[in-house]
Amino acid sequence: MAVVHDDIGRRRxxxxxxxxxxxxxxxxxxxxxxxxxxxxxxxxxxxxxxxxGTEGQxxxxxxVPMAIGTHKLLVLRTSEGVTAFxxxxxxxxxxxxxxxxxxxxxxxxxxxxxxxxxxxIAGPPPRPLDRYxxxxxxxxxxxxxxxx
Amino acid sequence: xxxxxxxxxxxxxxxxxxxxxxxxxxxKDLPEHLxxxxxxxxxxxLMLFGLLVISGLLLVFYYVPSPEKAYESVEQITYGVYxxxxxxxxxxxxxxxxILFLLFxxxxxxxxxxYRSPGELKWVTGSLGLFVxxxxxxxxxxxxxxxxxxxxxxxxxxxxxxxxxxxxxLLYLLRGGEEVSGATLxxxxxxxxxxxPVLLVALVGGHILAVRLLGFAEVPGSRGVxxxxxxxxxxxxxxAAGFLVLIVNLVMIFPPTLGPPANTQxxxxxxxxxxYFSAAYMWxxxxxxxxxxxxxxxxxxxxxAYPFVxxxxxxxxxxxxxxxxxxxxxxxxxxxxxxVLDVRx
Amino acid sequence: MSExxxxxxxSAAGNGTLNFHxxxxxxxxxxxxxxxxxxxxxxxxxxxxxxxxxxxxxxxKQCIDCHMAKDVSVGGINDWRVSRHAPKGIGxxxxxxxxxxxxxxxxxxxxxxxxxxxxxxxxxxxxxxxxEFMRSHHAKGAQFTGSLDNFxxxxxxxxxxxxxxxxxxxxxxxxxxxxGKLHPATxxxxxxxxxxxxxxxxxxxxxxxxHSFSIAQARQPESCGRCHMGPDHPxxxxxxxxxxxxxxxxxxxxxxxxxxxxxxxPGKDYLYPTCATCHMSATTTQEVTHDVGDRITWTLRxxxxxxxxxxxxxxxxxxxxxxxxxxxxxxxxxxxxxxQGITLYNDKFGKPAKxxxxxxxxxxxxxxxPYDEKIDWVFYELWHHEGRRARHxxxxxxxxxxxxxxxxxxxxxxxxxFLPLVRELSPAVADELLxxxxxxWMQRGMSKEEIAQMLEFYEKEMxxxxxxx
Numbered sequence: 001m002a003v004v005h006d007d008i009g010r011r012r013x014x015x016x017x018x019x020x021x022x023x024x025x026x027x028x029x030x031x032x033x034x035x036x037x038x039x040x041x042x043x044x045x046x047x048x049x050x051x052x053g054t055e056g057q058x059x060x061x062x063x064v065p066m067a068i069g070t071h072k073l074l075v076l077r078t079s080e081g082v083t084a085f086x087x088x089x090x091x092x093x094x095x096x097x098x099x100x101x102x103x104x105x106x107x108x109x110x111x112x113x114x115x116x117x118x119x120x121i122a123g124p125p126p127r128p129l130d131r132y133x134x135x136x137x138x139x140x141x142x143x144x145x146x147x148x
Numbered sequence: 149x150x151x152x153x154x155x156x157x158x159x160x161x162x163x164x165x166x167x168x169x170x171x172x173x174x175x176k177d178l179p180e181h182l183x184x185x186x187x188x189x190x191x192x193x194l195m196l197f198g199l200l201v202i203s204g205l206l207l208v209f210y211y212v213p214s215p216e217k218a219y220e221s222v223e224q225i226t227y228g229v230y231x232x233x234x235x236x237x238x239x240x241x242x243x244x245x246x247i248l249f250l251l252f253x254x255x256x257x258x259x260x261x262x263y264r265s266p267g268e269l270k271w272v273t274g275s276l277g278l279f280v281x282x283x284x285x286x287x288x289x290x291x292x293x294x295x296x297x298x299x300x301x302x303x304x305x306x307x308x309x310x311x312x313x314x315x316x317x318l319l320y321l322l323r324g325g326e327e328v329s330g331a332t333l334x335x336x337x338x339x340x341x342x343x344x345p346v347l348l349v350a351l352v353g354g355h356i357l358a359v360r361l362l363g364f365a366e367v368p369g370s371r372g373v374x375x376x377x378x379x380x381x382x383x384x385x386x387x388a389a390g391f392l393v394l395i396v397n398l399v400m401i402f403p404p405t406l407g408p409p410a411n412t413q414x415x416x417x418x419x420x421x422x423x424y425f426s427a428a429y430m431w432x433x434x435x436x437x438x439x440x441x442x443x444x445x446x447x448x449x450x451x452x453a454y455p456f457v458x459x460x461x462x463x464x465x466x467x468x469x470x471x472x473x474x475x476x477x478x479x480x481x482x483x484x485x486x487x488v489l490d491v492r493x
Numbered sequence: 494m495s496e497x498x499x500x501x502x503x504s505a506a507g508n509g510t511l512n513f514h515x516x517x518x519x520x521x522x523x524x525x526x527x528x529x530x531x532x533x534x535x536x537x538x539x540x541x542x543x544x545x546x547x548x549x550x551x552x553x554k555q556c557i558d559c560h561m562a563k564d565v566s567v568g569g570i571n572d573w574r575v576s577r578h579a580p581k582g583i584g585x586x587x588x589x590x591x592x593x594x595x596x597x598x599x600x601x602x603x604x605x606x607x608x609x610x611x612x613x614x615x616x617x618x619x620x621x622x623x624x625e626f627m628r629s630h631h632a633k634g635a636q637f638t639g640s641l642d643n644f645x646x647x648x649x650x651x652x653x654x655x656x657x658x659x660x661x662x663x664x665x666x667x668x669x670x671x672x673g674k675l676h677p678a679t680x681x682x683x684x685x686x687x688x689x690x691x692x693x694x695x696x697x698x699x700x701x702x703x704h705s706f707s708i709a710q711a712r713q714p715e716s717c718g719r720c721h722m723g724p725d726h727p728x729x730x731x732x733x734x735x736x737x738x739x740x741x742x743x744x745x746x747x748x749x750x751x752x753x754x755x756x757x758x759p760g761k762d763y764l765y766p767t768c769a770t771c772h773m774s775a776t777t778t779q780e781v782t783h784d785v786g787d788r789i790t791w792t793l794r795x796x797x798x799x800x801x802x803x804x805x806x807x808x809x810x811x812x813x814x815x816x817x818x819x820x821x822x823x824x825x826x827x828x829x830x831x832x833q834g835i836t837l838y839n840d841k842f843g844k845p846a847k848x849x850x851x852x853x854x855x856x857x858x859x860x861x862x863p864y865d866e867k868i869d870w871v872f873y874e875l876w877h878h879e880g881r882r883a884r885h886x887x888x889x890x891x892x893x894x895x896x897x898x899x900x901x902x903x904x905x906x907x908x909x910x911f912l913p914l915v916r917e918l919s920p921a922v923a924d925e926l927l928x929x930x931x932x933x934w935m936q937r938g939m940s941k942e943e944i945a946q947m948l949e950f951y952e953k954e955m956x957x958x959x960x961x962x
Contacts, residue, residue, distance in 0.1 A: 022389075030392070030396075033231055033234060033235075034202070034206055034235065036230055036231055037206055037229065037230060037231040037232065037235050038206060040229075040230070041230060
């Protein structure tokens with residue numbers, strides 16, 4: 001006749017449960033601290049208007065490449081006026097370039113194509129090129145970017 | 149072997165094939181004495197080594213091994229990076245504790261003569277592992293590139309350079325040139341983060357394997373057995389948890405600090421190596437150059453080969469238990485005396 | 494009670510131990526969790542507080558606990574807590590401990606200490622700075638016992654104010670009474686040239702105020718301006734008038750005043766100079782010097798300014814600092830302007846006035862006792878106050894101090910006060926006084942052309958209105 005040994009089983013379960021919780025909290029928090037150590041906190045960003053030139057300095061039909069801080073732009077005269085496009089391809093982030101002959105933005109990584117208004121017309125890019133806000137003060141053009 | 153009635157019946161009668169699980173591969177019956185406190189000392193350095201590897205891997209994300217940036221990066225870690233002081237503190241404290249408990253472990257093994265035949269390999273792998281650990285300690289604190297680091301690496305490589313035949317090539321090898329330079333720091337960094345840890349893992353692995361395969365020396369008074377899993381592992385787990393708590397608390401109360409950056413033009417008056425090199429440092433200070441170095445090397449060789457010395461002497465009837473006790477006492481007292489002398493001076 | 498135990502399974506008794514171990518692991522890990530929460534808390538507190546926690550040794554803990562309990566100098570201790578000494582474990586005992594035989598040592602609650610912490614004590618860790626300081630002019634600050642100024646303070650005014658007045662900047666000679674107590678007529682005092690009982694001169698706390706000893710505070714112009722101010726040497730007023738001072742005031746938050754000297758180079762790490770920048774601090778090619786005279790060419794102190802010993806090297810060092818931000822063109826022209834201005838003062842006013850006073854003394858027209866006649870005071874202020882103001886204005890490019898508060902007043906005193914007094918005593922000496930070309934305008938007046946030009950100016954530019962109309 002088998003004797004039911006609930007006591008032993010229950011005690012073991014309880015001690016294993018306590019151990020499990022302890023390990024979870026203790027080692028889990030340790031792992032969390034190590035992870036906090038590794039992942040640097042994002043730095044607060046400030047919006048800044050940066051002077052990029054005068055209206056007259058933007059040639060017709062050609063895009064002027066610029067690098068402001070870590071941002072890379074192409075400034076082009078479009079139907080809406082002078083526009084600052086982000087060179088970050090909306091597909092996977094490669095750098096787009098302007099082709100004067102084709103009057104298009106081309107991305108070499110996966111052959112994405114944007115027209116001269118920045119609209120995506122061929123290849124994998126899912127949406128048009130991002131733009132930076134352009135502010136005009138008199139003859140001067142300013143681009144608003146986020147900087148740390 | 150404690151057996152109860154039911155089990156015997158099962159064994160004698162229909163032999164049920166026990167379910168083979170991964171536990172069976174690591175399972176072993178351990179003699180009773182392994183539960184006694186002095187015999188658990190070996191597991192502690194192992195656990196601390198694991199902590200050192202993890203904290204070291206984390207530090208590597210921020211440390212820069214170039215002379216211009218090294219000190220600054222350590223300063224950044226200690227005072228700038230989020231919880232940097234904590235990770236560095238854990239790393240530093242674990243080194244001190246690991247070496248301390250390694251020494252305790254060595255003393256225990258020495259006093260109980262656990263290296264006796266057929267267990268010499270355990271001692272050899274273990275003693276080499278001890279030296280590699282010292283090497284890791286030295287290369288580690290050299291990376292901070294403060295005054296102690298710079299002058300420490302200069303003096304130690306100089307000393308090694310005085311050895312005949314291999315001295316000069318060894319000096320060039322460690323320094324990456326004739327003088328202490330950026331190449332030196334990079335090499336010590338590579339030693340500390342790549343070569344020596346791999347070597348230590350191999351030696352410790354060999355050590356544990358040797359213990360596993362060659363078994364334990366007889367200990368009077370140890371009669372029963374207990375299983376590796378879950379008894380021994382749980383006990384070791386408990387000790388490990390205790391050490392974690394101890395280390396985290398100590399790091400909170402005594403966070404790591406930083407000495408002044410290396411002044412390559414002038415040796416500061418207060419440069420002295422960490423406590424575990426204190427005795428060797430005083431030994432070199434007190435004895436004339438070649439004598440000090442050769443006696444250290446000779447002592448180290450004797451240390452590694454000790455099981456064979458023990459065997460030879462016991463065959464001649466020497467009471468090795470007493471000899472070891474006397475030798476251990478003398479060495480420990482000498483070590484402590486030299487350390488006290490270093491502090492005083 | 495029979496149990497089924499497979500090989501390797503523990504017995505009931507063993508189970509109890511196992512359970513215990515599991516509870517222990519769980520419990521210890523929960524304690525670990527609490528400890529790690531504490532770690533996180535400390536990190537956040539430190540980020541908020543912006544400082545590191547002090548490391549307090551057992552010895553220092555005794556000092557701190559008792560002082561806090563008795564509410565004595567609690568402010569000083571809290572100041573220390575935010576110092577850079579505190580996290581390094583440099584506390585009370587490390588600075589205040591004394592040796593047997595020290596003049597000002599006394600037993601205090603079981604430890605031999607001294608109230609005064611002198612450059613000799615600071616030198617234990619800051620040897621270079623202390624040595625440089627002690628060979629500087631600052632360290633000689635208290636050595637004016639034989640001077641006219643000392644006569645002025647001690648005799649003409651009164652000895653009771655010498656410690657708080659003159660010695661407040663220059664430094665007193667500290668006297669020790671019994672039991673290590675310091676004489677009230679000589680201490681408290683943190684004058685820069687204080688003569689300490691242990692023979693050292695000066696106190697680092699004159700600039701690096703205790704107990705925070707902050708480098709950011711020492712670099713603030715106000716730290717120097719505590720003494721380098723006033724009618725007789727308005728360095729800080731002139732600095733704040735100058736463009737350097739204006740830029741500094743406007744951009745104080747960008748100054749990174751607390752950065753270590755290896756990371757605090759003008760032109761690179763910060764752009765607006767303070768007193769420290771030019772006179773002491775490190776540049777990309779020079780190290781910090783605590784000898785404030787290292788880069789000074791002229792002494793603007795005496796009646797007649799002279800160039801210091803080895804001035805070429807000092808001028809070179811100063812020019813290198815200027816070059817950290819300015820072009821060679823600007824640097825060269827500034828020094829030309831300054832040197833010319835100082836030479837003007839020397840040649841037109843300083844030397845003639847001194848020569849006149851020497852002659853009058855030789856002729857026994859004035860007594861040798863200083864400050865007993867009006868002319869003594871007029872001459873004194875001419876060179877000691879107005880003349881110095883002019884010269885300091887020149888060195889700091891402070892226009893108002895060069896002109897209105899400087900040369901204007903020099904000229905006014907020279908012509909309207911000093912000259913008449915000299916003439917009263919000896920017309921011959923007065924004539925010699927005006928011998929130089931620069932004084933000829935008094936005899937000559939303006940030429941017809943000059944008058945015509947000036948009238949034309951007022952007609953054209955000022956619409957006929959004359960000054961005062």
